[in-house]
Amino acid sequence: MELKLALGECSSSFDMEKAVCNHGFFMMSPNIWIPSTRSLRRPLRLADSRRSVSVTISHPPDYPFLVIQVQDSLSSADEAAILEQVGRMLRISSKDERYVREFQTMHSSAKEKGFGRIFRSPSFFEDAVKSLLLCNCGWKRTLDMARALCELQPEIALDNENGHLKRKRSKRKPSSSNSSESIQNFPSWKEMVSWPWVNAAYLEKRCNLGYRAASILQLATMFAQGKLEEDEITKTEQSFDPTISESLYQKLLEIKGFGPFICSNIMMCVGFYQRIPSDTETIRHLKQVYGKENCSKNTIAKDIVEIYEKYNPFQCLVYWMELIEEYESKSGKLSELDSFNYHLVTGSLFRDKEVNRIVSNA
Structure with a gap:
């Protein structure tokens, strides 16, 4: 069709x-x-x-x-x-x-x-969870965690479909043959809160999520309790009013594990570009591209304002465009990379061991 x-x-x-x-x-x-x-x-x-x-x-x-x-x-x-x-x-x-x-x-x-659209997911929940997966880990693990959640999704859907029947749960991951029988999508918040086996410890172990498991479940619960509403988020995405986006940003900060970097990345996905998701990669970028040799976590906010404020309300778009240009100058067009090599991109771009999330922000 x-x-x-x-x-x-x-x-x-x-x-x-x-x-x-x-x-x-x-x-x-x-x-x-x-x-x-x-x-x-x-x-x-x-x-x-x-x-x-x-x-x-x-x-x-x-x-x-x-x-x-x-x-x-x-x-x-x-x-x-x-x-x-x-x-x-x-x-x-x-x-x-x-x-x-x-x-x-x-x-x-x-x-x-031809730059101006930043790719995002089909749902806000997927964007928010993937933004969380970018933080405090290497790019390979980020890719692995996303893959593990997708591999788990058919099992969550099946458990929910069976009406929370108390059946014995296999401790092994689904085999490739079983996985091919159902489509592996990214879990939705509705699936998470309806899952009879919902448990941060199990989710953490199964998908190697660490502290992120509890944060994901808290996010899903906020939707279930009406603290976050899909219709309101859609209206926010369609709005031009920055005060509306600020309200959503503050709600997201209430989730344990959702700091300014994650929430700023989410707001970029929503369509508000005033906040730049800042981490060690941002510091590296400002040092190498703008000569801010003394840039640190203590000065980064001031440095960002000094460099990008003149582009308001599109500060993040400028920053992202610079990153893409920088990455592609070193690795070639991202669109032409073989998917088997995605996990290598971070290391192939910059050798600084402290900067281990470069493509997580690209």
């Missing part, structure tokens, strides 16, 4: 490759970027949010729409759900197009490079 998502006003600025391959999220499961066809494959949720279907998204040259190949036939509600998720991932909206044009007007080299 083939669906079409009209680009509309986004037609003139949209480039599939550049819209996808500009953030480490595109390398993380369950996303699969196919360099030979410049297409993206992954599972997406159907309208009931329980079932998933594998899709392949491409943009034929000069077509005013995206082509979405779906393995199964869909209801009209399912089609609408798929189109909405694709539009979110690739930022096909009036707000995103307005921001692209404003940013490229402000920063002329951005237009030359």
Whole structure:
């Protein structure tokens, strides 16, 4: 089955490759970027949010729409759900197009490079969890944790489908043959809170998540309790008002393990670019690119304001564009990398052992 998502006003600025391959999220499961066809494959949720279907998204040259190949036939509600998720991932909206044009007007080299859309996930929950997975670890482990959560998802879905039946749970991971029988998607918050085996200790051990397991479950619980609401987050994503985004930022900070770096990365995914996710990589970047030799965790906030404030409200877009340019000058185009080598990218770019999350921010 083939669906079409009209680009509309986004037609003139949209480039599939550049819209996808500009953030480490595109390398993380369950996303699969196919360099030979410049297409993206992954599972997406159907309208009931329980079932998933594998899709392949491409943009034929000069077509005013995206082509979405779906393995199964869909209801009209399912089609609408798929189109909405694709539009979110690739930022096909009036707000995103307005921001692209404003940013490229402000920063002329951005237009030359076709930069302005930062890739994100089909759901806020996936963005938030993946932002958490970026923190305090090497890039290989980040990739491994995302993959492990996707491998666990069919088991969570099956347990929920069985109505919390008290059946013996296998301690081993599903075999590859079992995994192929169901689509491995990223877990949703609804699956997490409904899971009969929901337990931070088990989740931590099964997916090697460390402290992140408890944080993920707390995030899911906030949705279940109504402290975070999907409709309100959607309205925030569509808004131009920075005070609305600030409210969401403060709520996220209440989650144990969600510090300023993680929450700033999430806000970037939401579509507010005033906050730059700052970590050791940011310090390295300012030292090497801007000559801020004395930059440290104590001065980074001041240094960022000094360098990027003039680009308000697109500070983060400028920073990200600089990172992408820097990475690709050393490793080649990210869109052409073999997926088997994704875990090597950090080490191949910079040898500083203290900087171990470089592509986590790309």
